[in-house]
Amino acid sequence: MAILARLERGLPLLFLAYALPMVIFLSITMPAYLNPDETNHAMRAEQVSHGAPLNWRTGPFDAGGTIDTGLLSLLEVYWPILAEADKRVTRSMQDRSHAVTWSGNRMFANTPNTAVYPPTLYLPVTVAIWIGKAAKLPVETTLILGRLINGAVAASLTALAIALAARGRFVIFATMLLPMSLAQFASCSQDALLLSGGALLAALLSRPMCGRRPATGAEYLGAAALVALLSMSRPTNLVFILPLLLPSVAPRLTGRFSALTVVGGAVAATLAWIVWVAIYVQVPQPHSGIVPMMGDQLRHLIADPLSLFTVLWNTALMYTHGYYVMMIAFLGWGQAAFTAPSWFYILAGVVLLLACATEVLGPPGLTRRQLAVAWLSVGASFLGILVIQYLSFSRVGGTFVEGVQGRYFLPLAAAAGLLMPAIAAPAALRLATAVPVLVFPIATLLTVPTMVIGRFYLQAG
Numbered sequence: 001m002a003i004l005a006r007l008e009r010g011l012p013l014l015f016l017a018y019a020l021p022m023v024i025f026l027s028i029t030m031p032a033y034l035n036p037d038e039t040n041h042a043m044r045a046e047q048v049s050h051g052a053p054l055n056w057r058t059g060p061f062d063a064g065g066t067i068d069t070g071l072l073s074l075l076e077v078y079w080p081i082l083a084e085a086d087k088r089v090t091r092s093m094q095d096r097s098h099a100v101t102w103s104g105n106r107m108f109a110n111t112p113n114t115a116v117y118p119p120t121l122y123l124p125v126t127v128a129i130w131i132g133k134a135a136k137l138p139v140e141t142t143l144i145l146g147r148l149i150n151g152a153v154a155a156s157l158t159a160l161a162i163a164l165a166a167r168g169r170f171v172i173f174a175t176m177l178l179p180m181s182l183a184q185f186a187s188c189s190q191d192a193l194l195l196s197g198g199a200l201l202a203a204l205l206s207r208p209m210c211g212r213r214p215a216t217g218a219e220y221l222g223a224a225a226l227v228a229l230l231s232m233s234r235p236t237n238l239v240f241i242l243p244l245l246l247p248s249v250a251p252r253l254t255g256r257f258s259a260l261t262v263v264g265g266a267v268a269a270t271l272a273w274i275v276w277v278a279i280y281v282q283v284p285q286p287h288s289g290i291v292p293m294m295g296d297q298l299r300h301l302i303a304d305p306l307s308l309f310t311v312l313w314n315t316a317l318m319y320t321h322g323y324y325v326m327m328i329a330f331l332g333w334g335q336a337a338f339t340a341p342s343w344f345y346i347l348a349g350v351v352l353l354l355a356c357a358t359e360v361l362g363p364p365g366l367t368r369r370q371l372a373v374a375w376l377s378v379g380a381s382f383l384g385i386l387v388i389q390y391l392s393f394s395r396v397g398g399t400f401v402e403g404v405q406g407r408y409f410l411p412l413a414a415a416a417g418l419l420m421p422a423i424a425a426p427a428a429l430r431l432a433t434a435v436p437v438l439v440f441p442i443a444t445l446l447t448v449p450t451m452v453i454g455r456f457y458l459q460a461g
Contacts, residue, residue, distance in 0.1 A: 004431045007438065011169055012159040018177055018441040019158070019185065022448065023151030026186035029452050030147075031078050031089055032097065032140050035187035036333050036405065037113060039075060042143055042188040043067045044114040045125035049133075050106075055115035055281055058108070063115040063283045066106040070139040074100045081456070082334040089456045100139045102132070112285050116277045118232045121190035121197075124150040143188055150192045151185040157196035161414075165203035166210035167365055168417020170437050172199045174355040175414045177441045178348065179329035179340065179448050180407050190233055191407065198237070198411025201226040205243050206418060209370045210363070214251040220244065220262060228266040230411075232273040236384030237411070239377045241267060246373060285393060287403075296396045311390060312383075314400040324349075326406025327413070331451065338455045344447055351440040352413070354433045356420055361430040365422035374418040382412055 033039040047055065047065040057063045077097045081087040119126070125146035132142025158176045162169045175181060176199055184191040204223040208215035215223070223244060231238040241263055243249055250259035284292050301308055328348045329340040359365075366374060385408050386401050393403035 004427055004434065007434065008169065011173055012163040014438065015159050015162055015173055015177065016155060018445065019155040019182060020152070022182045022445060023155060023186045024148065025449060026183055026452070027144055027147035027151060029456070030186065031081060031456055032074055032143050033078055034081065034332050034336050035183055035189060036407065038187050038189055038333065040111040040114040041190060042125070042146070043071055043109050043111050044117060045122040045146065045188055046071060046129055048119040048122050049126045049129040053119035055111070057281050057283055061283050061286060062110045062112070063281050064109050064111040065115070067109045068102050069105045069107055070100055070102045073103070074139045081336045085335045087335070088459055097140045098138055101136070102139060112283050115281050117190055118273055120229055121193040121233055124153045124193070125188045146188045147186050150188060154185040154192040154196040157193070158199050161196070161199040161203040164207065165417070166206040167362065168202055168206055168359060168415070170355045170358040170434060171417040172202065172414050174352055174437050174440070175410060177444060178327070178410070179331060179444055180327055181410055182444070182448070183331050184407060194230060194233060195410050195414070197226055197230050199414040201230065201240060202415040202418060208249045209243065209366050209418070212248070212367070215249050217251055220251050220259065224262045224266040228269045231270040235270065235274055236381045236388065238267065238270050239380040239384065242373050242377050243370070246370060248367070248370065290395045290402070292393050293396055294391045297391045297394070300397050308387070311398070311400055312386060315386060318400055319404065323404065323406040323409065327409055330406060332455065336455070338451060340447055340451060344443065347440065347443065351437055355437045356416060357433040358430055358437060359417045359420040360423050361425040361433060362422065365420060366418065371419070371421065378412050378415055378419060382409065385409070
């Protein structure tokens with residue numbers, strides 16, 4: 001059907017038409033540091049901009065690096081919103097925040113959750129900080145610029161993913177236009193590139209797998225590089241190297257760059273970073289009276305390996321609904337966190353299912369072996385997230401996993417198009433499932449601004 005073909009060709013531009021206005025709105029209106037973990041991500045980016053790409057362990061529970069004290073001065077302005085329920089932005093806060101400048105003075109900041117991340121995915125925000133300091137912009141204006149550049153890069157990479165995908169473009173479109181995805185785009189967090197990079201990786205893998213041909217050199221090198229970049233920040237992404245090992249995908253590269261060399265290089269780079277972090281950076285992160293100790297937790301699992309199944313089952317019972325809410329729309333942070341109306345989550349779930357149906361009713365999909373490897377990769381990454389959080393953030397011997405955020409699963413959701421079998425169906429049926437997917441972001445465009453303005457700028461009562 002010609003109309004569906006035209007819609008698919010225009011999908012990348014439609015994505016940008018939806019995404020960029022929301023990125024601009026959220027970048028400007030969300031108060032500084034009020035995206036998830038944005039405080040520590042901004043500090044990590046500032047360290048990189050100052051020529052300090054690596055962090056260090058400085059004590060049994062301390063890891064990080066030095067930062068410009070202007071970041072802390074800005075944090076002091078907005079701390080009441082983070083720490084106290086129902087606090088709003090006031091005129092006094094805005095006046096004080098506009099007056100905070102880069103001081104040139106540095107002090108150590110303990111940021112153990114972001115100290116373990118490589119500098120690579122902070123590049124857009126790092127560039128913004130260079131510009132902000134050179135132009136003598138206030139700290140808050142610099143961070144807004146960082147959000148805008150980060151969001152523009154993430155949205156562009158996602159549009160590229162949609163354009164390149166042989167399968168999964170509707171799933172990528174729907175997933176990356178969820179409020180949670182857009183909020184991460186419009187932040188100073190590396191998660192913006194983790195999400196968009198994950199979508200691009202899924203798109204690159206889909207091309208040879210759905211085309212029933214070996215990958216081109218560019219596709220293969222690009223996918224391997226993305227696996228390495230994403231895995232250094234989130235090691236569970238390393239399992240996405242498995243599709244590149246399929247004989248049907250691996251190209252016959254000539255010269256020094258064989259397929260095995262490319263894969264080996266990606267794995268070696270990731271493992272080298274993981275070892276570096278384990279030896280010199282990572283520390284336990286006490287929280288809520290819990291002191292997680294990875295060594296003790298690992299010994300507990302070795303002594304009673306079957307307890308892991310109980311832990312995973314308990315976690316599923318306790319947190320599945322929470323993970324879903326946090327994956328769809330859980331904006332803000334700390335005491336400033338807020339959610340969408342309940343109808344939004346129901347509608348979003350229906351639209352995500354329709355996006356999957358659109359892929360099922362689309363062109364020929366993967367072979368059985370490729371499907372098995374895709375399911376193995378996504379499933380292993382999903383379980384890996386839970387296991388790593390259990391080892392590094394949960395009570396020793398605890399009966400459930402703590403600290404998992406629903407947004408961790410967004411890159412896996414974007415790869416769901418690779419998991420769908422293909423069913424021959426009339427083009428009209430596929431169009432019927434696609435149209436709601438294309439229209440649903442309007443609900444986001446109407447709902448999210450109301451949520452943000454109501455939470456931070458309209459006085460309660």
